[in-house]
Amino acid sequence: MAADPTGVLTGQHYLDGNHAACEGALAAGCRFASGYPITPSTEIVERIAARLPRMGGMFIQMEDEIAASITLQGAVWGGKKALTVTSGPGFSLMMEHIGLAAMTECPCVFIDVQRGGPSTGLPTLPGQGDMMQARWGSHGDYEIIALCPESPQECFDTTIEAFNLAEQWRVPVMVMMDECVGHMTERVIIPSADKLSVLDRRWTTKKPGEYRPFDVGADLVPDMAKAGDGHRLFVTGLTHDERGYPVMNHKAQEKLVRRLVDKIRLNADKIAHYEEDQIDGAEVVVISYGITARVAQRGVQIARDKGVKVGTMRLIVVWPFPETRIRELAQKTRAFVVPELNYGQMSLEVERVAAGKVPTVLVPHGGGEVHDPEVIAEAIIKAARSVS
Numbered sequence: 001m002a003a004d005p006t007g008v009l010t011g012q013h014y015l016d017g018n019h020a021a022c023e024g025a026l027a028a029g030c031r032f033a034s035g036y037p038i039t040p041s042t043e044i045v046e047r048i049a050a051r052l053p054r055m056g057g058m059f060i061q062m063e064d065e066i067a068a069s070i071t072l073q074g075a076v077w078g079g080k081k082a083l084t085v086t087s088g089p090g091f092s093l094m095m096e097h098i099g100l101a102a103m104t105e106c107p108c109v110f111i112d113v114q115r116g117g118p119s120t121g122l123p124t125l126p127g128q129g130d131m132m133q134a135r136w137g138s139h140g141d142y143e144i145i146a147l148c149p150e151s152p153q154e155c156f157d158t159t160i161e162a163f164n165l166a167e168q169w170r171v172p173v174m175v176m177m178d179e180c181v182g183h184m185t186e187r188v189i190i191p192s193a194d195k196l197s198v199l200d201r202r203w204t205t206k207k208p209g210e211y212r213p214f215d216v217g218a219d220l221v222p223d224m225a226k227a228g229d230g231h232r233l234f235v236t237g238l239t240h241d242e243r244g245y246p247v248m249n250h251k252a253q254e255k256l257v258r259r260l261v262d263k264i265r266l267n268a269d270k271i272a273h274y275e276e277d278q279i280d281g282a283e284v285v286v287i288s289y290g291i292t293a294r295v296a297q298r299g300v301q302i303a304r305d306k307g308v309k310v311g312t313m314r315l316i317v318v319w320p321f322p323e324t325r326i327r328e329l330a331q332k333t334r335a336f337v338v339p340e341l342n343y344g345q346m347s348l349e350v351e352r353v354a355a356g357k358v359p360t361v362l363v364p365h366g367g368g369e370v371h372d373p374e375v376i377a378e379a380i381i382k383a384a385r386s387v388s
Contacts, residue, residue: 007055008193015188017155017181018043021111022051023190024159025083028198030109031057032075032082034068036090039123040179041113044085065090069097073106077235079226081163081201085111089120091130092137098172099138100237102260105214105222107166107201109159111175113182116341116367126179127367128290128341132348134174135319141257143264145271146174146319148289152186158316164199165271169263170221176318178341180291180370208232214256215242220263268320275314282311283384285333287326287350289315291370292339299339299376306377308384318346326353334387339363339376359387 008027015023022044025033033052035045049059057080062068065086072082086094091112101108116122117129134146145165147158159175166173204211204223208230216222225231234244239253264271279285284303288296293314303310313329315322329336335358338347343364351360363379365371 007051008190010190010192013188013190014185015152016043016183016185017149017152017177018113018183019047020152020155020188021159021175021177022047023188024156025109025163026051026055027156027190027193027196028081028160028163029200030081030083030163031055032072032080033057033059033084034062034071034075034082035059035085036062036065036068038065038087038090040115040182041085041087041111043182044111044113048083048085065093066097069094069110070100072108073097073101073104076106076108077227077233081107081167083109083111085113087113087115087123088117088127088130091133095133095137098144099140099142101172102138102142102144103237104235105170105260106172107170107224109162109166109173109175111159111177114176114178122368124179125368126291126341126370128178128292129345129367131176131318131340131342131345134176142260144172144174144319145169145264145317146176147273147316148176148318149181149316150290150293150314151181152184152188154316155181156188156190160196160198161273164197167199167201168221169267169271170224171264176290178291204231212242213244214240216259220259220266264320268322269324271317271320272322272325273317274322274325275316277312279311279313279329279332281309282333283309283387284335284337284380285311285313285329286337286339286376286380287313287315287346288339289318289346292341295370295373296339296376298373299371299380302373302377303380303384306381308381310380310384315346321349321353323353326350327355330354330357334358335383336360337363337376337379337383339365339371339379341365341367341370359383
């Protein structure tokens with residue numbers, strides 16, 4: 001294995017998705033991670049615990065996921081890029097601190113390797129039941145960003161993208177993997193550092209005494225400073241002003257929370273990332289993500305072989321949801337088909353945005369295994385016939 005001077009591995013490797021995500025985090029500049037081992041994400045924790053100390057970083061195993069989800073935020077305010085890793089039950093425990101990260105605009109990354117649920121569910125088998133929780137799991141109004149890779153290579157790539165988005169927009173960013181992708185081993189190409197696009201943190205240029213931690217410009221995103229550099233930092237989950245000081249009234253709430261929401265919603269089209277195939281002239285468009293997108297490829301091919309004009313849209317950034325593009329497609333196609341390893345989560349978003357212009361057909365699956373491609377093909381063919 002080759003390594004560049006920073007210790008990041010380069011070249012061609014055969015890695016599972018969990019190990020590839022770890023290498024993506026390191027390549028993005030992550031130098032702190034906290035976690036509590038939980039199947040099926042444990043391999044990320046094991047690898048990053050071994051790799052970080054060799055690169056001048058630190059991994060801390062905490063007593064539980066609640067502690068892990070706050071520890072990384074302290075590291076961020078200390079100046080580090082930071083990560084935590086979990087799966088379903090641990091993800092639930094982290095929700096309070098995801099809300100805190102949104103409120104304090106703490107740029108950090110959460111990797112959730114999804115498994116079948118609810119509760120402890122199926123620890124070693126796949127699911128996609130955390131998608132709505134990723135967006136709405138904590139209380140109050142806020143915005144996050146979430147990505148969903150379909151392969152080990154994308155686990156590497158999207159983890160870097162997650163760190164870049166966290167730094168650009170100062171939000172918690174989630175990488176929503178699943179057990180199949182996390183444990184799948186494929187070729188992963190890791191470029192040298194000079195060929196990677198890695199976004200550095202936007203540090204304030206103001207002198208101590210002039211800097212206000214939550215003062216913003218046109219992009220609605222505040223510059224950062226790290227503790228210990230002489231700046232006055234007051235960081236709280238309470239509604240606060242530009243200084244970070246608590247202000248308990250409607251006017252302050254409206255100003256702050258509106259900005260937290262708008263900095264993502266007004267830039268959703270810039271953040272959107274998806275992949276399309278044979279969309280033009282398609283009677284049916286299959287919208288999918290993660291491992292289900294890979295399985296759906298076979299179902300789509302079966303339907304095409306039977307004469308159905310079917311296109312695909314694979315969501316890579318799932319939150320914010322690509323509303324603009326879905327609305328455009330609703331004007332061009334006759335039906336959406338949405339296979340998911342759950343009983344309907346992202347399909348509800350497709351249906352909402354389609355706004356009755358075309359039907360949305362959910363192809364549900366409870367998890368534990370992936371869809372039979374024939375079931376997806378049948379849904380595509382049935383959808384095409386019902387609208388012909």
